[in-house]
Amino acid sequence: MTVQAVAAPAGRPSSTWTGWGQWLALATMTIDHLTRYVVPAGWELDWAGSSIGRIAFPLFAAMVAWHGHFNTRNPLRYARRILVIGLIAQLPYMLMPRASDAFVLNVCFTLAAGLAWGAWLRDLLTRHRRGELGAHWLLLATLASLVLWQLLGDWVEYGHRGLLLIPLFMLAVHALHQAGDTVSGRLAAAALAAPVLVVAGLMNSSDMAKSFTVATCLVVLWLAAGAHCLAPRVPAAMPRRLWLTWYPGHFTLIALWLWASGAMG
Incomplete structure (x- = not known):
């Protein structure tokens, strides 16, 4: 979450699309959380979380995978920076009203662990x-990582499927970018991209949520296949401080609102 959009080095795809992705990810995430925790149930805006709100996580996962694979020399250091954001956000995240009292680590832990896993498998x-x-x-190393994935999946937001999405994205964007013009190469890349869509489709229960999640993943895969060069630079780049602080900051503001309004008891 902490790497800014950069121009494409030689042999790598352009990352200018992530400038747009940052604004969209923060906007859709905030809409999801506002409709879930702040907006009164009588307003009947649950549909926003089940549609627009389902764009946020696959978009965050895609940007982390893209930067982790193409733009950073040290994915583990990148994962640690995401983890720091998650540690700061965990307390206000835990103050959000939930249907279950089970302890869950916020999405930054999912993103950091998924990136570390994908980078480690790539290195192997x-x-x-x-x-x-x-x-x-x-x-043996792959099997050991699957055991850790099974254990960690019960403790993080978006669970086992969320953890899978970043390694699958890393594999897919690499394959699509390197596919070339041959039919066999394109078919092989499409086959490696298909698991991303399968996991995305399994992440939600409603058809509306599934369609928004899968569509988001499809757009990123299309960008990896060559459309990245069509994306113009975003007119207003997101300030780095805003990008780094919005996740813990907006949870803190929501928690204060819930406390002030008496909804947090």
């Missing part, structure tokens, strides 16, 4: 291709 595959890591060690 790279070492295997270089002959530095045997196939049996690659298999």
Whole structure:
């Protein structure tokens, strides 16, 4: 969440679209949380959270995967920065009214863990291709990571499917960007992109929510396939401080509103 949009280095896709993505992600996330926690139920605005609000998480996941794969030399350091935001946001996040009292870590933990997992798996595959890591060690390490994924999925927002989305995005955007012009290359890239859409479709229960989540993922995959070069630079880049502080800040403001209005008891 902390890498800004940059021009494309040689051999990498343009990231100018993420300038638009930042504004859209914050706007849709805020709409989701306002309709869920602040707006009275009598206003009947639940549809906004089930439609517009379902854009936010896949868009955040896509931008983290994109920057983690194409634009940062150290994905783990990038993941740590996201984790710091999550640690700051956890207390106000826990003050939000919920249907269940179960302890859940906020979405920044999901994004940070997903990025670290995707970067680690990519590193393992790279070492295997270089002959530095045997196939049996690659298999054992992958299985161990799946055990950790199974354990962590019960503790983070968006659960197991949320954790899966970033590694799958990283694989898909790489494959689509490198597909070339051959039919076989494009078919192989499409096959590697398909799991992103499957997981996105499984993340929500209603048809409306599914359609917005899958559509968001489709747009990002289309960008990775070449449409990234069509995106103009955003007229007003998001201030870095706003980008870093909005997630914990807006939860803090919502918590204060709920306390002041007597809704937090």
